[in-house]
Amino acid sequence: MTGRLEHLLGISEPIVLGPFGGASSLELTALVSEAGGLGSYGLYGYSGERIHKTITALRARTPRPFAVNLWLPTGDEVVPADVDLAPYFDALAPLYTAAGVSAPEPPDAFLPAIDEQLSAVMTAAPAVLSVVFGVPPAAVIAEAHDRGILVVGTATTVAEAVALDEAGVDAIVASGAEAAGHRVSFLDAAERSLVGAFSLVPQVVDAVRAPVIAAGGIADRRGVAAALALGASGVQVGTAFLRTRQSVVPDAHRHAIAAAVDTGTVLTRAMSGRMARGIPNRAMRTIEASGLIAPFPAQNWLTGMFRAEAARRDDGELLSLWAGQSAALATHDDAHEVYRELQLGLPH
Structure with a gap:
């Protein structure tokens, strides 16, 4: 399998940066691409205009291939109406008070329309579009290919991988249950799709x-x-890079990873309304104790109000401390060192 992914993506080594929805860094994305891997940038919640500006900024930093990542709608997303x-505001009141912010006014929409996001990506034409939470429609894959964009899907089960393969995606991320952040299952509930990477x-x-592309629990050469x-053509690594100073997470998040x-780590719906893996803190415990978690993406928007201020204050007790089960293996604070460590696991 060695060389297959590199040839497809136009990269030197089969090392992919995990896309961090809400925590991606222009610097880190470009660094991984410049090193010879595939940098990735998460576009969760970005408007079409912001997507265009982001891809333009990435191109200014590196001429090498990079991926941008979108969340596909699953059909269960709620809108403000x-x-x-009100009851969720009440449950979160202690956390708003702790952050020193007021409960926000409901927005017109929690998220931009996926059509707006896809249109912006197609126009900007990055080397790779990666998606989570579903199978891209045939028309989307066809347009991407017409524009020279490769499409990478993400699976948490074999059935999801088969669905993506049959749809004609160019590569598949097999995301084990060890991975940080959201469980991106789409054919069955996340709770019934928790397959470890070694099995998946x-x-x-x-x-x-x-x-x-194997993901989940990969943090070093081993x-x-x-x-x-196990047959993978490449690896996707998140937490090890998230800990580095080139990522945009607050220092409190880096320290939490270093101490894990x-x-x-635990799986929780507290912070966004969808199951995700992270390090427990006051925010998570308070929300879970309340028994009130709004459906996605309402909960993500509600907690985002105090999380943004917590990031400014570097208050780790009020952040989403996403991290994978191999966080203890994330020992480097420089992304160049992480990349060199991962290189040592490649065939020579």
Whole structure:
């Protein structure tokens, strides 16, 4: 499998930066691409105009291929008119007070329309569009290919990988349950789609034609070597890069990753309304104790009001501390060092 992904994506080494929705960095994305891998940038919540500006800014930093990532709608997203926010405001009141912010006025929409986002990506034509939470429609894949854009899908089960493969995506990320951040399952509930990378990757490799990128629990050379031994054509790494100074997360988030142990992360819906893996803190515990979690994306918007101020204050107790189960293996604070460490797991 060695060389398959590199040839497809036009990169030197099969190392992919995980896309961080809401926490992506121009510097880190460009750094990974410049090093020879595929930098990725998460566009969650971005308007079409902001997407265009972001891709333009990335191109100014690197001429090498990079990916941008979008969340596909699953059909269960609520809009402001669908939900009474009052009880959720009440549940979050202690966290708003702790952050020193007032409860916000409901917006006209929680998220930009996916058509607006896709249109902006197609116009800007990055090398790669990666997606989570679903299978891109055939028309989207066809237009992307017409514009020279490769499409990468993300699967948490073999069935999801097969669906993506049959749709004609160019590569598939097999995301194990160890991974940081949101569980991006779309054919079944996230709770019933928690397959570890060691089991998921070889089964996906056996089931699909597209090259497979292993994700979840990979933070050093050993994880890279193991993923390739399981048949993956490349790896996607998130937490190890998120800890570095080139990422845009607050120092409190970096410190939490550095202090994490193997049992130090949990799965929760508290922060966004969808299941995600992170490090417990006051915000998570307060929300879970209240028993009131708004549906996605309302909860993400509600907590975003105090999380933004917490980031400015560097208050880790009020942030979404996303991290994977191998956080303890994320030992470098410089992204160049992380990349060099991952390189050592590649065949020589």
